[in-house]
Amino acid sequence: MIESIDLTQVNWARAQFALTAMYHWIFVPLTLGLSFLLAFFETLYVRTGNEHWKQITKFWMRLFAVNFAIGVATGIILEFQFGTNWSNYSWIVGDIFGAPLAAEGLFAFFLEATFFAVMFFGWDRVSKRFHLFSTWMVAIGSNLSALWILVANGWMQVPVGMAFNPDSARFEMQNFMEILLSPVAISKFTHTTSSSFQVAALFVVGISCWFLLKKRHIMTAKRSIIVASVFGLLASLVVGFTGDEGAYIVAQKQPMKLAAIEGLYDGEKGCSLCAVGLLNTDKQPGDDKEPYIFAVKLPYALSILANRNLNSFVPGINDLVYGNPAQDIVGVTDKMASGKIAVEELARYKGFQKAGKTQAANAALVTFREHQHNLGYGFLETPEEAVPPVALSFYSFRVMVTLGSYFPILFAAMLFFTMRNSIEPKKWLLRLGFCSLFLGYIASEAGWVVAEVGRQPWAIQGLLPVTVARSNLTTATVQTTFFIFLVLFTILLIAELGIMFKQISIGPEDK
Numbered sequence: 001m002i003e004s005i006d007l008t009q010v011n012w013a014r015a016q017f018a019l020t021a022m023y024h025w026i027f028v029p030l031t032l033g034l035s036f037l038l039a040f041f042e043t044l045y046v047r048t049g050n051e052h053w054k055q056i057t058k059f060w061m062r063l064f065a066v067n068f069a070i071g072v073a074t075g076i077i078l079e080f081q082f083g084t085n086w087s088n089y090s091w092i093v094g095d096i097f098g099a100p101l102a103a104e105g106l107f108a109f110f111l112e113a114t115f116f117a118v119m120f121f122g123w124d125r126v127s128k129r130f131h132l133f134s135t136w137m138v139a140i141g142s143n144l145s146a147l148w149i150l151v152a153n154g155w156m157q158v159p160v161g162m163a164f165n166p167d168s169a170r171f172e173m174q175n176f177m178e179i180l181l182s183p184v185a186i187s188k189f190t191h192t193t194s195s196s197f198q199v200a201a202l203f204v205v206g207i208s209c210w211f212l213l214k215k216r217h218i219m220t221a222k223r224s225i226i227v228a229s230v231f232g233l234l235a236s237l238v239v240g241f242t243g244d245e246g247a248y249i250v251a252q253k254q255p256m257k258l259a260a261i262e263g264l265y266d267g268e269k270g271c272s273l274c275a276v277g278l279l280n281t282d283k284q285p286g287d288d289k290e291p292y293i294f295a296v297k298l299p300y301a302l303s304i305l306a307n308r309n310l311n312s313f314v315p316g317i318n319d320l321v322y323g324n325p326a327q328d329i330v331g332v333t334d335k336m337a338s339g340k341i342a343v344e345e346l347a348r349y350k351g352f353q354k355a356g357k358t359q360a361a362n363a364a365l366v367t368f369r370e371h372q373h374n375l376g377y378g379f380l381e382t383p384e385e386a387v388p389p390v391a392l393s394f395y396s397f398r399v400m401v402t403l404g405s406y407f408p409i410l411f412a413a414m415l416f417f418t419m420r421n422s423i424e425p426k427k428w429l430l431r432l433g434f435c436s437l438f439l440g441y442i443a444s445e446a447g448w449v450v451a452e453v454g455r456q457p458w459a460i461q462g463l464l465p466v467t468v469a470r471s472n473l474t475t476a477t478v479q480t481t482f483f484i485f486l487v488l489f490t491i492l493l494i495a496e497l498g499i500m501f502k503q504i505s506i507g508p509e510d511k
Contacts, residue, residue: 007467008475009473009478010466010470012475012478012479013086013470013471013473015482016081016085016478016481016482017078017081017085018452019482019485019489020074020077020078020081020489021078022445022448023074023489023493024071024074024077024078025444025445026445026493027068027070027071027496028071028075028146028196029195029196029199029200029440029441029444030064030067030071030196030199030200031064031068032142032143032146032193032196032197033196033198033199033200033201033203033235034060034063034064034067034200034203034204035138035139035142035143036143036197036200036231037060037200037201037204037227037228037231038057038135038138038139039132039135039136039139040227041053041056041057041060041224041227042054042057042132042135043132045057045128046128046132052220052223053223055220055508055509056223056508057135058123058509059220059503059507059508060204061119061120063500063504065116065120066496066499066500066503068116070492070493070495070496074489074492077485079101082097084471084481085471085473085478086459086469086470087470087471088471089464089469091170092170092171092464092469093170093171095171095172095173096155096159096161096162096172096179097152097155099173099176099179100148100149100151100152100155100179100180101148101149101152103148104145104148104149107144107148108141108142108147108148109141111137111140111141111144112137112138112141112142112144114137115135115137115138116138118130118134119131119134119135119138122134143193146189146192146193150185150188150192151179151182151185151189153185153188153451154184154185154186154187154189155182155184155185156455156459156460156461157184157188157253157254157451157455157461158182158254158461159171159461159462159463160175160178160179160182161173161175161176161178161179162174162175162179164372164375166346166350166365169350171460183249184249184253187242187245187246188246188451190238191239191242191243191246194239194242195404195447196444197231197232197234197235197238198235198236198239198404198407198440198443198444199440199441199443199444200228200231201228201229201235201411202232202407202410202436202437202439202440203440204224204225204227204228205224205225205228205229205232205410205411205433205436205437206433206436206437206438207224207434207437207504208220208222208224208228208433209221209225209429209430209431209433210430210434210504211507212423212424212430213427213430213431213434216507217507217508222418222421222423225415225418225423225433226415226418229412229414229415229418230411230415232407232408232411233408233412233415236404236407236408236411237408240404240408243401243404244305247306248305248306248307248308250454251307252306254454254455254461255314255315255320256317256386256387256388257393257454257455258306259314259315259316259317259320260387260388260389260390260393260454261393261394261397261450261454262274262302262394263277263279263283263292263390263394264291264302264314264317265283265285265291265317265318266316266319267313267314267315267319267327268314268316269303269313269314270299270300270303270310271303271306271312271313271314272297272298272299272301273297273298273301273302273305274292274297275296275298276296276398277292277293277295277296277297277394278292278293279291279293279390279391279395280292281391283390284384285317285318285321285322285383285384285387286321286322302314313327315327315329317387317390319331320332320386321384321386321387331383332377332380332383332386333383335374336374336377336378338371338373338374338377338378339371339375339376339377339378339379339380340377340378341367341371342372342374342375342378343375343378344378345364345368345371346364346368346372346375348360348364349364349368374462375463376458376460376462376464376465379467379468385457386457388453388454388455388456388457389453389456392453393449393450393454396446396447396449397446399442399443399446400443400446400447400450403439403440403442403443403446404443406436407436407439407440407443410432410433413429414429414433417429
């Protein structure tokens, strides 16, 4: 018997984790990208001996330090929430999920934190080359931290390298390298870090544009724009490639997420991709209403994106929920029936074991093994529950892709006009560059909305719904902590922005 679930408490727990994650992600991409830009700036200083590159490095380093400190604080709170709000999750998959988090602390964060002290305080205490080495170690350590976190997240998206232990009712690690080298983990790491490099490049370009608009620190601004624009252009190429590869992996491993992103209810061969559209919010799985109020589609594009085949079949939400025998698609309805058998047989196995009925326990275990691949579906109450929020997935994806396509154009324009020494009179471009600083964060946050909302209702794809992963807390407790964190994070953000604005207004120490 599956216990009654307080969905209000679950939704508040979801909201609290989303709040923490989105605040945390304000700081992370800038840390990942700006650390490498610092290394590039300082490398130019060491190679040329030009003191101006040192001044440029020290200016951006001050902003990096503020961002780094507050990012660490929000990240610690985020990890604590796995124990407070998602204790069942931590118990069931802690053997697997905890390993990359431990590796992040042991191999990456300590490296990052150790060399950060040398980088920030060691300008006049260590040699030029050792200081440069420390700066590169901070950049590498920051991105290694991201690697381990994204390996853990990739495993949540597509679990591999593990087995379910019916005696402890936990998933246990079987192959660490399979988890580390999972195509999903690699795709998430390369796409997330390269898009973070874009955010950092936009940050440097945006503030430099502000300096040019104010006619201050002209040489610092121009040199910063050149380096950041080249970095941003290269990152944009990687973003485009990894985004395409990531979409292909989603189509193969998480077809429901792809269907939600596209607002695709009925699958088809030679499937078109919706480039621009407005969803019909009244549309529900299984009804005969049109999914779009209007849509501009690219013929065959979704089949190419999903399967690398012009005429391939791309399943829609209805196919995945109710099944499509013609395409050998088993629907959620059938998976739920199988999953409920798994849940019942697991309970019987545990009961027989406790009673010492070995033969009956073994028989229950055999039946459980036949259905355990659908275990998570046994906790769903309706087939439609397996459908993620379509509108949020659909629009977030298009915001991300649209802005991601715009950024390389901006970087190219910035680089072209700065190299020609004709950017200062182009006030419209400078204003656009400054405003684009904020667009980078919007695109980055939208990407995470696509990744996380698109896999709902699963904490672990296909194995553990969020309704089971929760802690047994009261709704009032989660609501209270939600608003405490909201106030705390807002104060931290305001504090960071205040310090940032002050440092930007001071500017580099030009000589």
